Amino acid sequence: MAKTIQAALLGAGTVGGGVYRLLERRKGEMPDKIGAELVISKVLVRDATKPRAGIPAEKLTERFEDILNDPDISIVIELMGGIDPAKQYIEAALAAGKHVVTANKDLLAEHGFALARTAAERGLDLRFEASVAGGIPILTPLMTCLEGNDITEVMGIVNGTTNFILTGMANEGMDFADALKMAQELGYAEADPTADVEGLDAARKVAILASLAFHSKVTFSDVPVEGITKIRAKDISYAKEMGYVIKLIGIARNTDGEIEVGVSPMMLPKAHPLASVNGSFNAVFVHGDALDDAMFQGRGAGELPTASAVLGDLIAVCRDMLANCSGRIRMNPYKGLPLQARGNAAHRFFLRLKVEDRPGILASVAGVLGNNGVGISQVIQKQRTEEVAEIVVITDRVATRHMEDALAIFRSMSVIRSISSVLRVYSGQ
Amino acid sequence: MAKTIQAALLGAGTVGGGVYRLLERRKGEMPDKIGAELVISKVLVRDATKPRAGIPAEKLTERFEDILNDPDISIVIELMGGIDPAKQYIEAALAAGKHVVTANKDLLAEHGFALARTAAERGLDLRFEASVAGGIPILTPLMTCLEGNDITEVMGIVNGTTNFILTGMANEGMDFADALKMAQELGYAEADPTADVEGLDAARKVAILASLAFHSKVTFSDVPVEGITKIRAKDISYAKEMGYVIKLIGIARNTDGEIEVGVSPMMLPKAHPLASVNGSFNAVFVHGDALDDAMFQGRGAGELPTASAVLGDLIAVCRDMLANCSGRIRMNPYKGLPLQARGNAAHRFFLRLKVEDRPGILASVAGVLGNNGVGISQVIQKQRTEEVAEIVVITDRVATRHMEDALAIFRSMSVIRSISSVLRVYSGQ
Secondary structure, eight states: OOOEEEEEEEOOSHHHHHHHHHHHHHGGGHHHHHSSEEEEEEEEOSOTTSOBTTBOGGGEESOHHHHHTOTTEEEEEEOSOSSTTHHHHHHHHHHTTOEEEEOOHHHHHHHHHHHHHHHHHTTOOEEOGGGTTTTSOOHHHHHTTTTTSOEEEEEEEOOHHHHHHHHHHHHHOOOHHHHHHHHHHTTSSOSSOHHHHTTHHHHHHHHHHHHHHHTSOOOGGGSOBOOSTTOOHHHHHHHHHTTEEEEEEEEEEEETTEEEEEEEEEEEETTSGGGGOOTTEEEEEEEETTTEEEEEEEEOSSHHHHHHHHHHHHHHHHHHHHHTOTTOOOOOOTTOOOBOOGGGOEEEEEEEEEEEOSTTHHHHHHHHHHHTTOOEEEEEEEEOSSSEEEEEEEEOSEEHHHHHHHHHHHHHOTTEEEEEEEEEEOOOO | OOOEEEEEEEOOSHHHHHHHHHHHHHGGGHHHHHSSEEEEEEEEOSOTTSOBTTBOGGGEESOHHHHHTOTTEEEEEEOSOSSTTHHHHHHHHHHTTOEEEEOOHHHHHHHHHHHHHHHHHTTOOEEOGGGTTTTSOOHHHHHTTTTTSOEEEEEEEOOHHHHHHHHHHHHHOOOHHHHHHHHHHTTSSOSSOHHHHTTHHHHHHHHHHHHHHHTSOOOGGGSOBOOSTTOOHHHHHHHHHTTEEEEEEEEEEEETTEEEEEEEEEEEETTSGGGGOOTTEEEEEEEETTTEEEEEEEEOSSHHHHHHHHHHHHHHHHHHHHHTOTTOOOOOOTTOOOBOOGGGOEEEEEEEEEEEOSTTHHHHHHHHHHHTTOOEEEEEEEEOSSSEEEEEEEEOSEEHHHHHHHHHHHHHOTTEEEEEEEEEEOOOO
16 A cells, blocks of 8 residues: 555635645545655644535644644645744744645745745755745746746736736726726625735735745845726726736846846736736746746636645655655755845836926926936827826836936926826836 | 766757757856756767867767766767657666756657656656747646646647748738748748648647646657648638637647547637737647646747756756656656547537539538538638639537538538638637
């Protein structure tokens, strides 16, 4: 009879339940896939008296110690999310000699390197493919297949909620509030959508992607974040008119040895592969010096897509255990690249200004941009009412600080009634 | 000082030269990436007197035995292509205890499982990510990240030459011969384009993808192949009119436990992710029971993209060597699924018929289809000259054998002047 490897789940919510059910489907194939049986023998939950579909009641426990102190359990699968107590549980599991699989982006984006070092020092696997872009294989390919590259750019649509909302706005002409409401009614957005719509969820994923792509420490707090709450239907229609699509983009670039990271709405040319990734789909675009361009797309969240990534990790952990090669360092910040000063990040910008409708205003706007070294690529001027006109500008590529200088002057000009929108426009490196 | 791992290249053509140069770029990082130095110390070429850009002359040899008998060389990188003598060289390398990295789709599509078994039995790595879709990580993700899935469909644009030609035909309205000529002039097609335009190259990749996705033996000769030489500008314009794009698609499906494989031109709905993969780009679309839909796109050929995949494999081999866990079986046909009888493969079809232009012909055509159980989804009838009309039909989903029965009757009908085109139309499973 084949050996049996036992794992424990921390959390039996949507993803935890999905992992349990997916392994049930596959369990007959495990001896062929890994050379052993694989069972989940304990499941940590808050309330063990509450029935969990498909999970036998006797596997449920409310005490982490039941798992930690069970010498037959070799792998802990952490799916609770958040920093506390997930961090303590993972550290305790590693200290007890147990391998860890986690989908916890919050934790990885803050403490990934420290946890990876602890695991490696103890000869244990720590895997976290599910922490970025759900079911899409991206972290493992970055650490293996693409390791021969000097990666210069990783950018992605890594939050399905915001992509669903922006797709709704683009297709139906809805404003943000209505699209959010629709997403909430359909279950694509949570009752408190802050982490998604303000870009925080995406920023955690960007920190993880940048850390792996550039072999340098990047944490959540390093990532400047701008969400999609200020996007108006009008921005989207101007974008369309000018040949662009607005997406919430997480970006990580290595420019001349400095790392730029950020999350913000961005206008992408319609022909960019990310521009046609719609609805709740995620995608990650990678540029490497040998690879050239590549893109990975799929389901970034959901019970079974996330379970797919977790079970893939679990299988890898088992294979390493049985081959006695666990704990190989998989997150090595050997390049130690510094972060770029935020004002130096170069982008093109889309500006939408409400201005007094009288002669010379466009010249003033153009003059301010020119004086600050901001070139103009496209301009649209439209009259809206008797007295107020709208000027829309797409600039040439310019360091963010020059754009900010120009914006500061615009704010002080009485003929400029308001700066309605400032959006980045994708322009390559 | 770090240990040094020595590898040898078989072949210094486009890809071989690319691998050498890429490793030169990365060599300073190898101790960080793998924990050792990695050098290519010998390169097998036909003519060692001919200089190779970037490769020192003293590393060139015309004798495979110089590599085989060098005990310091642990890894053989086979980039010659073709079955002979690549197969003998790889077998000899494995017999001599050397790990193998190869990009050889011809060889893998015929002898992959046997070579993988030999390598595993000897505790050696055999890796071949570059054999399918060039730089795009697809085989490793299938064998690792996606291993928890029951994969039901893998389909892809896995030949850049034909995608470049079809994109040219679609964008410029060119006919096949002109688009091929352009592709040859621009270096996207070879002087003898047969293997590409007849679908043979794609069929080899489909055999490898199907073998890995379904854990079952599928070889090149199992794959029915149809190329793109019969596609006319008119087919492409009808496709556009009906909301489709024509691509050369390699398909591998598990339907009710039977494997369908094939390469043929296929009409894809414009919204399918593969429909917008243009030019020389490749992409592979995967459906798994947990993953749902995912797609991987990028450069399927070329010096550096292919070198990216080879160096990724090489790094993996080194890591396994240093962790003493080489030779884990990575190609296991444990499911042993049978091939589906070719006539049972269900598709929708696009038919273009030239018929006599007189009353009742459309009714006859519809009658023949109906009598053979072929439902009609869309019809366009156009008059071309005084006496000849063109009927274009898209059918419902039907087993290929029923379509073939109907076509046999059409061929016998004097009112049907010719069957101009028969193309598959994508319809999911």
